Amino acid sequence: MSLQRRPLFALVLAGLGVFGASPAFADSALDTILAKRSIAIAIPTDFPPYGFVGTDMAPQGLDVDMARLIAARLGATVELVPVTSANRIAYLQTHKADLVISTLGKNPEREKVIDFTAAYSPFFQAVFAPRAMVLKSPAELAGKSIGVTRGAIEDMELTKIAPAGADIKRFEDNNATVSAFVSGQVQVIATGASVAGNMMARNPQLGAEFKLLLKDSPNFIGIAKGDDKLRLKVNEIIASARTSGEIDKLCVKWLGRPAGDLPN
Amino acid sequence: MVQLDFAAVLADWPLLLRGAALTLALTAVAAVLGVGAGIACARARTHGPPAVRALAAGYVELVRNTPFIVQLFFIYFGLPSLGLRLSSETASIIAMTLNLGAYAAEIVRAGIDATPPGQLEAARSLAMTERQVFLRVVLPPSLGRVWPAMVSQVVIVMLGSAVCGQIAAQELSYSASLIMSRNFRSFEANFVAAGLYLAMAVLLRQALAWAGPRWLFGRIAPTGR
Numbered sequence: 307m308s309l310q311r312r313p314l315f316a317l318v319l320a321g322l323g324v325f326g327a328s329p330a331f332a333d334s335a336l337d338t339i340l341a342k343r344s345i346a347i348a349i350p351t352d353f354p355p356y357g358f359v360g361t362d363m364a365p366q367g368l369d370v371d372m373a374r375l376i377a378a379r380l381g382a383t384v385e386l387v388p389v390t391s392a393n394r395i396a397y398l399q400t401h402k403a404d405l406v407i408s409t410l411g412k413n414p415e416r417e418k419v420i421d422f423t424a425a426y427s428p429f430f431q432a433v434f435a436p437r438a439m440v441l442k443s444p445a446e447l448a449g450k451s452i453g454v455t456r457g458a459i460e461d462m463e464l465t466k467i468a469p470a471g472a473d474i475k476r477f478e479d480n481n482a483t484v485s486a487f488v489s490g491q492v493q494v495i496a497t498g499a500s501v502a503g504n505m506m507a508r509n510p511q512l513g514a515e516f517k518l519l520l521k522d523s524p525n526f527i528g529i530a531k532g533d534d535k536l537r538l539k540v541n542e543i544i545a546s547a548r549t550s551g552e553i554d555k556l557c558v559k560w561l562g563r564p565a566g567d568l569p570n
Numbered sequence: 571m572v573q574l575d576f577a578a579v580l581a582d583w584p585l586l587l588r589g590a591a592l593t594l595a596l597t598a599v600a601a602v603l604g605v606g607a608g609i610a611c612a613r614a615r616t617h618g619p620p621a622v623r624a625l626a627a628g629y630v631e632l633v634r635n636t637p638f639i640v641q642l643f644f645i646y647f648g649l650p651s652l653g654l655r656l657s658s659e660t661a662s663i664i665a666m667t668l669n670l671g672a673y674a675a676e677i678v679r680a681g682i683d684a685t686p687p688g689q690l691e692a693a694r695s696l697a698m699t700e701r702q703v704f705l706r707v708v709l710p711p712s713l714g715r716v717w718p719a720m721v722s723q724v725v726i727v728m729l730g731s732a733v734c735g736q737i738a739a740q741e742l743s744y745s746a747s748l749i750m751s752r753n754f755r756s757f758e759a760n761f762v763a764a765g766l767y768l769a770m771a772v773l774l775r776q777a778l779a780w781a782g783p784r785w786l787f788g789r790i791a792p793t794g795r
């Protein structure tokens with residue numbers, strides 16, 4: 307018994323060592339990335355075409371390609387960390403990921419806890435519902451059940467504009483939100499354009515259409531608060547990839563249109 | 571070092587309280603229905619005709635060998651395609667009841683199997699019907715024997731209800747998750763939620779340990795155990 311315990315004890319010690327070393331992150335994750343030649347990047351796997359699991363079970367999509375591009379520019383191998391809308395910020399805060407490239411929109415609440423690089427791809431969130439439903443203003447959401455992914459930008463925007471009588475049902479990830487709408491558990495869905503597009507293409511019987519714009523929100527890369535060195539380096543990479551047309555090429559490949567104007 | 575800010579989480583106490591209340595409500599309904607279903611199922615498995623025994627065994631094995639969250643998703647997301655649309659709370663109660671029922675059936679069955687044959691013979695020699703024998707002689711001491719295990723199972727089901735937030739039932743873990751997604755205080759929110767679950771589990775355990783002997787099976791004579 308005691309023989310078996312010893313490796314465990316050593317493991318605990320090693321774990322403590324890792325914790326002890328963690329203040330090094332306070333300098334810059336960039337140094338660690340360059341030294342280890344490896345970078346952990348959080349990507350979505352439930353968010354086509356930004357990040358999803360293909361038939362070969364490997365993650366792919368615009369965010370995944372972007373993660374590979376940045377890793378390549380840093381001369382590092384990429385370790386893809388699958389995250390959901392609800393937990394991606396926690397991954398960054400706990401240093402389980404160096405970067406979050408996961409259709410992350412910028413808002414003041416998030417800016418309090420993490421930093422953002424320049425935008426790397428376009429995006430918008432909206433409310434979708436069956437064609438037969440009259441829904442021209444947020445006030446008409448009263449008395450309707452609306453599915454939304456908890457913690458996503460559309461959740462916050464919807465919460466702001468929804469009247470008191472709206473029944474907002476929050477789900478853990480986009481798959482559950484879409485399932486709830488497709489199975490009729492909610493009458494209306496608030497989600498990103500790409501999720502809605504994918505859902506409508508696969509379920510033409512729903513007759514869903516665009517109803518209300520919630521927010522035009524380009525995607526940014528999330529970075530640990532205060533890590534300016536890594537942020538400037540990633541900004542540099544984004545700027546050069548935009549000039550060289552690589553980002554436009556990715557957007558055409560996955561979204562069917564060039565990136566357009568992106569804020570810095 | 572991470573700065574802890576519990577005030578940011580506790581400021582949302584109405585949300586946490588509502589979540590805890592729904593968790594307790596779901597558990598209360600599921601516990602009553604589930605234990606009832608478990609007793610019925612245990613009786614079917616020990617005393618029923620072969621077809622009923624097979625049916626009860628099938629139910630128990632089906633539920634005990636599939637994950638709770640899959641059962642929950644099947645009821646909430648799967649049944650609408652068969653035309654049965656349930657609210658997230660109803661779906662949660664049904665899933666929790668079905669789940670508890672299967673485990674409770676096995677727990678009660680163990681208690682029934684441990685009934686000394688002499689008690690059955692004594693009851694029958696008093697010309698009691700089989701129904702009377704089961705309800706008055708077999709069941710109460712059986713429940714008394716297995717009550718600690720039953721209480722644990724109810725607590726497990728209450729803790730398991732944390733996944734009901736996945737189908738937007740606004741129970742405690744849903745509240746914690748919502749708070750987390752608003753202010754990103756994940757450590758504090760989970761810490762507070764864990765504390766509430768712990769308190770609720772301890773209270774539930776004590777309440778059931780107190781209530782069982784008084785209302786369900788009476789104080790058991792030492793020989794009954």
